[in-house]
Amino acid sequence: MSVKPNPAFEPAEPTPAPLPTPRLAAAPSPADAPAVTLPRRRLPAMTGRYLVRALALLMALVVWHVATVTGFNFFVNFENVPAPLVVGQTLLAELASRDFYLHIAHSLGRVALAYAYAVVLGVLTGVLIGRSRWAEDIILPYIELFRPIPAVAWIPLAILMLPTEQSSIVFITFLGAFFPIVLNTVHGVEQTPDVLVRAARSLGANNRAILWHVVIPGAMPSIVAGLAIGMGVAWFSLLAGEIISGQYGIGYFTWNSYTLVQYPEIIIGMLTIGGLGTLSTLLVRKACTPLLRWQAKGGRP
Amino acid sequence: MNAVVSDNRLAILDHSRLRSRASAKGEGRGHVSVRGLSIEFDHNGGKRAAVQNAELDIRPGEFVCLLGPSGCGKSTLLNAIAGFVQPTRGTLSVDAQPVAGPGPDRGMVFQQHSLFPWKTVRENVAFGPLMAGVGRQEATSVARTFLSLVGLAAFEDAYPGTLSGGMQQRVGIARALANYPSVLLMDEPFGALDAQTRIMMQENLLEIWREFRNTVVFVTHDIDEAVFLSDRIVVMSASPGRIIADIRVELPRPREQTLLTSAEFMDYKRQCLDLIRQETLRAFQQQNGG
Numbered sequence: 241m242s243v244k245p246n247p248a249f250e251p252a253e254p255t256p257a258p259l260p261t262p263r264l265a266a267a268p269s270p271a272d273a274p275a276v277t278l279p280r281r282r283l284p285a286m287t288g289r290y291l292v293r294a295l296a297l298l299m300a301l302v303v304w305h306v307a308t309v310t311g312f313n314f315f316v317n318f319e320n321v322p323a324p325l326v327v328g329q330t331l332l333a334e335l336a337s338r339d340f341y342l343h344i345a346h347s348l349g350r351v352a353l354a355y356a357y358a359v360v361l362g363v364l365t366g367v368l369i370g371r372s373r374w375a376e377d378i379i380l381p382y383i384e385l386f387r388p389i390p391a392v393a394w395i396p397l398a399i400l401m402l403p404t405e406q407s408s409i410v411f412i413t414f415l416g417a418f419f420p421i422v423l424n425t426v427h428g429v430e431q432t433p434d435v436l437v438r439a440a441r442s443l444g445a446n447n448r449a450i451l452w453h454v455v456i457p458g459a460m461p462s463i464v465a466g467l468a469i470g471m472g473v474a475w476f477s478l479l480a481g482e483i484i485s486g487q488y489g490i491g492y493f494t495w496n497s498y499t500l501v502q503y504p505e506i507i508i509g510m511l512t513i514g515g516l517g518t519l520s521t522l523l524v525r526k527a528c529t530p531l532l533r534w535q536a537k538g539g540r541p
Numbered sequence: 542m543n544a545v546v547s548d549n550r551l552a553i554l555d556h557s558r559l560r561s562r563a564s565a566k567g568e569g570r571g572h573v574s575v576r577g578l579s580i581e582f583d584h585n586g587g588k589r590a591a592v593q594n595a596e597l598d599i600r601p602g603e604f605v606c607l608l609g610p611s612g613c614g615k616s617t618l619l620n621a622i623a624g625f626v627q628p629t630r631g632t633l634s635v636d637a638q639p640v641a642g643p644g645p646d647r648g649m650v651f652q653q654h655s656l657f658p659w660k661t662v663r664e665n666v667a668f669g670p671l672m673a674g675v676g677r678q679e680a681t682s683v684a685r686t687f688l689s690l691v692g693l694a695a696f697e698d699a700y701p702g703t704l705s706g707g708m709q710q711r712v713g714i715a716r717a718l719a720n721y722p723s724v725l726l727m728d729e730p731f732g733a734l735d736a737q738t739r740i741m742m743q744e745n746l747l748e749i750w751r752e753f754r755n756t757v758v759f760v761t762h763d764i765d766e767a768v769f770l771s772d773r774i775v776v777m778s779a780s781p782g783r784i785i786a787d788i789r790v791e792l793p794r795p796r797e798q799t800l801l802t803s804a805e806f807m808d809y810k811r812q813c814l815d816l817i818r819q820e821t822l823r824a825f826q827q828q829n830g831g
């Protein structure tokens with residue numbers, strides 16, 4: 241049975257594209273021609289692109305503003321949507337309140353805990369499935385079966401089976417991060433080039449050394465992609481999990497605002513989750529760059 | 542290159558621990574003995590022989606080329622000596638030890654893309670010594686020695702992906718040699734290189750081999766390459782691979798590029814060409830006739 245990660249979990253660009261490294265065409269001796277690396281990327285071009293991205297976001301704000309002010313109502317109804325300025329005022333008020341930070345802190349704590357479990361168990365399970373046919377046959381059916389179940393659907397069982405509210409939320413968040421990490425790890429491990437394993441064996445490596453020096457580093461680009469996607473899905477699931485939270489959490493804050501019909505707060509909750517998700521995914525990618533240094537410096541041979 | 546090699550002669554001998562581990566059985570290591578070897582693979586539910594009843598004795602320190610048409614089983618035979626492929630029948634031993642699996646006494650150089658892309662050039666070469674348990678510091682110093690031997694000391698911190706194909710193969714040779722193998726197995730190591738680079742690599746390899754004098758089994762389908770490099774050319778028939786000729790090449794050493802146009806070289810070349818031509822024709826007829 242061949243394992244392919246769910247296309248939905250596959251990032252548009254699974255690994256950072258290595259910079260082009262053209263080789264000297266007319267070197268005196270071809271055997272000695274070193275590759276020439278292009279200068280990284282022109283800085284003005286990059287700042288220009290960030291400017292465009294910022295403007296794109298700003299434009300949505302303007303459209304939102306115009307739509308609410310004019311009471312736009314054609315299929316999509318903006319009449320009851322709070323205007324951006326109102327949301328902005330509410331945000332300022334929230335930023336001044338201690339509770340808002342408590343909500344964020346609780347959510348951060350849950351995501352951190354759930355994600356830590358997901359990373360450890362996900363990578364371990366993924367390597368096991370990728371390396372052992374037995375593990376694949378025993379574990380993979382569960383993964384295939386449970387992966388499509390949305391986080392919200394786990395809530396009743398989580399409440400029934402787990403001792404505390406906190407552990408239920410962490411469990412649901414964990415599930416979100418776990419599957420993409422497992423599947424990407426499996427994918428990476430199964431792609432280990434046979435010639436590298438043979439090379440390592442003929443250099444005297446045992447199974448453990450091959451796992452450590454060949455299989456895991458080779459799977460790393462795929463694992464890192466899984467870690468980044470997993471972080472995004474963790475936040476996604478957290479929102480579902482915090483339905484059952486009694487007091488704190490940014491997901492709870494959002495659900496609670498919904499119950500209390502506080503529209504500006506709902507939007508603030510949504511955007512906060514979006515922002516935290518983006519930032520933490522970025523953080524994961526940054527933290528993983530040292531592991532992929534070889535790719536940035538020349539890619540696969 | 543000559544200067545580089547002699548500069549390193551002493552340094553190489555310095556790594557006495559690795560070397561003594563490697564030469565524990567004394568001088569004259571690298572005796573390869575192939576007896577009645579047949580290797581079969583599953584094919585369309587049945588069996589198909591890739592190598593048939595091969596008999597081969599390679600003396601310690603000999604440079605032997607396995608020459609034959611594409612698909613005749615050269616790689617299979619080499620992989621059997623390396624321990625990657627199990628024989629179906631017959632026996633295979635190196636220095637009287639039956640081959641049970643891959644091991645550091647038989648260094649392998651692959652055609653291409655066999656360096657660990659996530660390790661620097663130095664870490665790639667140090668890998669073998671590290672696995673032999675010599676400690677990181679000594680492994681690094683062994684790696685540096687072998688990198689200067691192949692003229693790549695300046696690139697020790699580079700990742701393989703940034704090197705040209707020829708440079709990558711030189712790293713591959715340094716990596717295989719860093720274990721002081723008694724047999725160096727090479728499977729079309731220069732097959733993916735352009736003609737000019739290939740000739741330089743061949744000269745280079747002969748210079749290095751002159752220092753080590755270990756046994757080399759070199760697979761190629763390039764007749765010029767086989768004649769230029771070897772003491773002995775073992776010619777294999779079209780599939781299933783049988784050994785059909787064993788040609789001793791008595792060209793003087795050291796050999797240089799000028800040899801390629803000499804009359805004796807041409808004689809050997811013609812001899813091989815005739816054999817290969819017959820075999821290739823046979824292979825074509827086999828493929829057409831089923």
Ligand SMILES: Nc1ncnc2c1ncn2[C@@H]1O[C@H](COP(=O)(O)OP(=O)(O)OP(=O)(O)O)[C@@H](O)[C@H]1O
Pocket residue numbers: 582583590591609610611612613614615616617618762780
């Ligand atoms: N693992 C394998 N399973 C099944 N058949 C194989 C396997 N390895 C090789 N063969 C078959 O054995 C025959 C010999 O293959 P081999 O790779 O040894 O040829 P070769 O002489 O090295 O050819 P080339 O010059 O193209 O590299 C081929 O018909 C090939 O298809």
Ligand SMILES: [Mg+2]
Pocket residue numbers: 615616617728
């Ligand atoms: Mg081959």
